[in-house]
Amino acid sequence: MKKIIITILVVAFFSLYLFAQTNIKPSVNRGKIVYETYCLTCHQDDGAGVPKLNPTLSNTSYTTGDKKKLITWVLKGTTDKIAIDGKFYSNNMAPQNYLKDEEIADVLTYIRNSFGNKASAVTVAEVKAVRATVK
Numbered sequence: 301m302k303k304i305i306i307t308i309l310v311v312a313f314f315s316l317y318l319f320a321q322t323n324i325k326p327s328v329n330r331g332k333i334v335y336e337t338y339c340l341t342c343h344q345d346d347g348a349g350v351p352k353l354n355p356t357l358s359n360t361s362y363t364t365g366d367k368k369k370l371i372t373w374v375l376k377g378t379t380d381k382i383a384i385d386g387k388f389y390s391n392n393m394a395p396q397n398y399l400k401d402e403e404i405a406d407v408l409t410y411i412r413n414s415f416g417n418k419a420s421a422v423t424v425a426e427v428k429a430v431r432a433t434v435k
């Protein structure tokens with residue numbers, strides 16, 4: 301009986317340890333600060349944006365979609381009028397390429413896991429790889 305209890309305890313603690321390793325919370329917390337500093341003025345504190353001006357970040361094909369496309373968007377911004385899930389927005393988004401790789405990874409992990417979104421984390425390596433291809 302003792303052996304079983306010890307085994308269960310060992311497994312439980314090991315699982316907890318693994319969970320902590322893959323936990324994205326620290327990145328989300330840092331990303332929130334980046335968001336509040338650089339993105340909130342346009343996309344608003346609830347990520348809902350401003351109708352016809354700045355798009356929502358809630359479950360858009362960009363925010364929770366392909367990570368390369370999302371990283372490229374944030375690095376380059378846009379002055380083109382691009383339909384976002386069928387809607388147009390009159391404001392422009394300036395390139396956010398002054399942000400460090402880690403700041404971009406954190407802010408994107410934050411927006412992909414806020415405003416009702418649930419999507420995988422963005423890593424520093426992924427941002428670095430895309431930045432190397434974006435002029």
Ligand code: HEC
Binds near residue numbers: 362390
């Ligand atoms: C000056 C206002 C402004 C700021 C600041 C800004 N954005 Fe945007 N963002 C926009 C506009 C406007 C668009 C849509 C442009 C278009 O339709 O052509 C957009 C589009 C996006 C999109 C793609 C469309 C969507 O809704 O999913 C993402 C993702 C995004 N922004 C993330 C960010 C992040 C992250 C930051 C901060 C690092 C940021 N933005 C800062 C105005 C802004």
